[in-house]
Amino acid sequence: MNHPTPEHWMALLYGEATETERHDLDAHLRACAECAAKVKTWRAGMNALDEWKLSQVSPARHQPAWRWAAAAAVLVLGVVIGRFSMAREMDNHLAALRGEIRLTAAESAGAETQKWLTDFAKELADQRGTDAASYIAALKQVDVQRSAEIARLRRDLGTVAVYADARLSGAEEQLYQLAGYKPPADPDSDDE
Amino acid sequence: MAKKLFSWPSIFSSTDEQAMWRVRTDDDADAFAKLVARWQGPIQNLCTRMIGDAHRGEDLAQDTFARLYARRKNYEPTARFSTFLWRMALNICYDELRKIKRRGELSLHEYEDDDGPAFDPGADEPAPDARLAESERAETVRHALLQLAEPYRVVVVLRHYEGLKFREIGDVLGIPEGTVKSRMAEALTQLSKRLNSLLTDEPRTAPRSREKLLI
Numbered sequence: 001m002n003h004p005t006p007e008h009w010m011a012l013l014y015g016e017a018t019e020t021e022r023h024d025l026d027a028h029l030r031a032c033a034e035c036a037a038k039v040k041t042w043r044a045g046m047n048a049l050d051e052w053k054l055s056q057v058s059p060a061r062h063q064p065a066w067r068w069a070a071a072a073a074v075l076v077l078g079v080v081i082g083r084f085s086m087a088r089e090m091d092n093h094l095a096a097l098r099g100e101i102r103l104t105a106a107e108s109a110g111a112e113t114q115k116w117l118t119d120f121a122k123e124l125a126d127q128r129g130t131d132a133a134s135y136i137a138a139l140k141q142v143d144v145q146r147s148a149e150i151a152r153l154r155r156d157l158g159t160v161a162v163y164a165d166a167r168l169s170g171a172e173e174q175l176y177q178l179a180g181y182k183p184p185a186d187p188d189s190d191d192e
Numbered sequence: 193m194a195k196k197l198f199s200w201p202s203i204f205s206s207t208d209e210q211a212m213w214r215v216r217t218d219d220d221a222d223a224f225a226k227l228v229a230r231w232q233g234p235i236q237n238l239c240t241r242m243i244g245d246a247h248r249g250e251d252l253a254q255d256t257f258a259r260l261y262a263r264r265k266n267y268e269p270t271a272r273f274s275t276f277l278w279r280m281a282l283n284i285c286y287d288e289l290r291k292i293k294r295r296g297e298l299s300l301h302e303y304e305d306d307d308g309p310a311f312d313p314g315a316d317e318p319a320p321d322a323r324l325a326e327s328e329r330a331e332t333v334r335h336a337l338l339q340l341a342e343p344y345r346v347v348v349v350l351r352h353y354e355g356l357k358f359r360e361i362g363d364v365l366g367i368p369e370g371t372v373k374s375r376m377a378e379a380l381t382q383l384s385k386r387l388n389s390l391l392t393d394e395p396r397t398a399p400r401s402r403e404k405l406l407i
Contacts, residue, residue: 005374006373006374006377006378007370007373007374007377009377010358010373010374010376010377011358011373014351014358014376016357016358041380041381041384042377042380042381042384044384044387045379045380045381045383045384045387046352046380048333048336048383048384048387049333049337049348049352049353049383051326051329051330051332051333052241052329052330052333052334052337053330054237054240054241054246055246
């Protein structure tokens with residue numbers, strides 16, 4: 001005889017067997033004393049387990065933990081919000097804490113903004129003064145550089161003019177020499 | 193007033209996955225509070241059953257939700273939220289069990305449940321001797337469960353007490369469904385042997401010493 005496996009019996013005992021499986025297993029149970037004994041043992045174990053019932057935890061023990069959790073939630077960004085139960089009182093407490101945080105944050109933010117604006121205005125004025133001084137200094141430097149460049153250009157132009165004048169004089173002299181040039185007379189000429 | 197009209201559970205209430213997505217993307221405190229409200233009980237029960245101590249279980253459940261929030265960015269919307277959360281809670285339980293073992297401390301001491309076993313004030317109050325017997329049976333089962341090796345215990349807790357399907361347990365533990373079922377069968381076999389006296393309704397013997405209860 002092929003016996004069903006313990007897995008089959010567990011499905012039957014915990015109501016997870018299909019209709020067909022249940023029918024087959026019940027039939028086997030009636031015919032097989034060995035399996036019937038096993039199932040009886042398991043059923044007894046299941047009944048025994050039902051003897052350990054848990055009582056509800058008294059709310060009194062919850063209270064300090066929740067209060068502690070409420071305070072800690074503000075500090076650790078709600079990590080311990082899990083400790084909050086469905087207690088409405090704690091919801092209100094949490095809402096009040098949130099309001100306080102928002103108010104404090106708003107006040108703090110207002111003062112912070114004012115200080116920031118003042119600092120910013122001061123820094124802006126300082127920066128403007130520094131910028132103007134830098135700008136003037138830069139202009140002066142540019143002016144000095146330009147003057148130096150103009151002087152250098154003048155010198156160069158003077159030098160070029162002197163060279164050019166000397167060359168022109170040399171060329172003029174050569175032209176005169178060329179104009180006064182007379183070729184020597186040919187002794188074998190027929191004209192004489 | 194208008195808020196109340198929409199506060200009852202309805203088809204408009206978000207799924208766990210949607211709520212967790214809002215927690216992840218917007219740090220939505222309301223969505224997180226809803227998740228805590230829905231899951232605090234099951235997670236606390238899981239931790240208590242795994243550790244065997246109600247007060248420690250409560251602390252571990254709180255640790256689980258603190259870690260869930262701290263690691264909210266790790267949540268992938270493709271995964272089921274429940275699987276993600278069960279796994280996180282179990283890892284915290286395993287860490288705690290390792291610490292307990294390192295310290296040589298056992299959670300097998302007498303169950304420190306101030307309120308005793310479950311008691312429904314609306315029901316007829318049982319007689320003191322009946323309550324005592326009930327408490328003793330619960331204690332016996334707790335001891336037997338804690339003696340199971342962790343791979344078996346976790347399957348029992350998730351299937352028998354938390355009501356997860358075998359397939360879901362396989363997803364949480366990352367093992368095949370068949371393995372989960374075979375572990376369950378083995379766990380029930382071991383429990384039946386250990387709880388023989390309880391099952392046969394014989395008078396309980398004196399509680400075993402701590403040394404003998406070492407896991």
